[in-house]
Amino acid sequence: MDRLRIAIWHNLPSGGGKRQLYNHVKGLLERGHYLESWCPDTADQKFLPLSELIKEHVVPLPYRDESFSSPTRSQKATRLLIESFEEHCRECASQINNGNFDVLYANACLYFRTTAIAKYVGLPSALYLGEPYRWFYEASPELPWIEPHLETGFTLESFKEQVRSWLVLRTIRLQARAEVDNAKAFDVVLCNSIYSRESILRAYDIDSKVCYLGVNTEDYRPTGEEKEDFLIGLGTLYRGKGVDRAIRAVGAVEADKRPTLVWVGNGASETDLESYHELARQLRVKFFTKLHIPDEEVVSLLSRARAMIYTSRLEPFGLAPLEANACCTPVIGIAEGGVKETVKDGVNGYLALDGDTDSLAALITKIIDDPAVTKKMGINARQYVEQNWHHDFGTNNIEHALVSLVHQKGIRGILNSADMRNISPTGDLKMNFDVREFNGKRVRISGWGIIDDGKGSKGASSFLLVQGREKRRLIPMKSVKRLDVTSHFGGTVDCDNSGFFLDCEVAEEAPKLGIVIVREEKVSLQFL
Secondary structure, eight states: OOOOOOEEEEOSSSHOOOOHHHHHHHHHTTTTTTEEEETEEEEEESSSOOTSSSSEEEESOOOOOOTTTTTTOOOOHHHHHHHHHHHHHHHHHHHTTTTTOSSSEEEEEEEBBSGHHHGGOOEEEEEEOSSSSSSHHHOOOOOOOOOOOOOOSSOHHHHHHHHHHHHHHHHHHHHHHHHHHHHTTTEEEEESSHHHHHHHHHHHHHOEEEEOOBBBBTOOOOOOOOSSEEEEEOOSOOOOTTHHHHHHHTSSSOOTOOOOEEEEOBBBBBHHHHHHHHHHHHOOOOEEEEEEEHHEEEEEEHSSSSSEEEEEESSSSHHHHHHHHHHHOOOOEEHHHHHHGGOOTTTEEEEEEEOOOHHHHHHHHHHHHHHHHHHHHHHHHHHHHHHBBBBBHHHHHHHHHHHHHHHEEEEEETTGGGGGGGGGOOOOOOEEEEEEOOOOSEEEEEEEEEEESSSSTTTTTEEEEOOOOEEEEEEEOEEEHHHHHHHHHTTSSOOOEEEEEEEEEEEEOOOOOEEEEEEEEEEEEEEE
């Protein structure tokens, strides 16, 4: 297996997405790959910090606004957010382009889900995306772009509400455009489940590839403690995790059998948390929350729980059920979202066909009434995870995806070719530049170029050659579709892949610059 130099970008909060990235980094390091990471200062640096494993560059956002995290921020704040991330990504890309990396492995963005960095990095690029920005595409509890209920007839309040609704809609369209454009700039989008692939296809019309995750069964394992009379829920306490569904299900269990519900999370909406405690009081459910507790305590709770109750609304994948299974704890869930791909009914848990409270309560009762069967199911659940969802399984998937992308783009062999040290200008390039700027340190270049032999640009890759006093190096340029070039040459030859773009700093002093275009076995050079 090739050993890759992998550049990582992310803007992740604490939670499952960050754990997935941490596990990927750890697994790839164990395979001998080299990794460095870039992120803005809005990413969570305390929860499973990558800096424990690899070098991480924190590049602050140039602009900040307290409303950035709100989906209903103003148009002005949204434009500022987009501009801020564009500048941040250009700076990160400049550093990455000078790092002799083989591939960019980007992860989700807290604000956009997708990121602009693929537009500026010339490397083969993969985005691991758990979900689109769900607030735009799912009712939570209503879709944000539908017409609000308004009073009949004209009133000042109804007019103000119409204006507010219109401004929110304009903001949504602005961010959604950036989100889709960012996603389409990547060479491949990877996702965590078939359900996520379908969600991405619905939102972006992009055919992503499923790259399943794995669980570290050394970290998540039964502690040997006895099972206790409680169910465990796991995840940030807000509507999307279905905490209310879990409370209602427990509340529907007969009072003399009703278990305690313990919920573990990395955060909570204060408003939602208050409403959950009130709901639990009304239904006479013993409901306890544990926030920001260490992993050792989480594993202990997972091991001691009778079962995990998993009631998230359309969760794209969900590591939590598999983590519970690894601790010999079965799962009670609802057959929606990615959990349908991980929980096998009757094997490692039970799935209700819908969110019906009585159906979930019946499954909880089934677990409570037969502890011997439950214990056996827990043992089977761990075996199921070890056989199908082990940490190595997840590492294999991401490693194969990145190596395949590098080979597909044909970059590695070109960058390492000994012939590149000696190649002279070939005189067979036809090019045009829209921008060509070099101030002695920073290069900004865009335009198009083809090898002028009548074969067009299909399968071609473009590079900036940087020739210093002692050595040469190639910086991959971002490929840009140029349908206008094909039509310029009469449409008889496919030149759609002839566009290029690069914006980066170079470390060499007074270098000589050139354009290199590679197509199959042909390598052509022209100095600027």
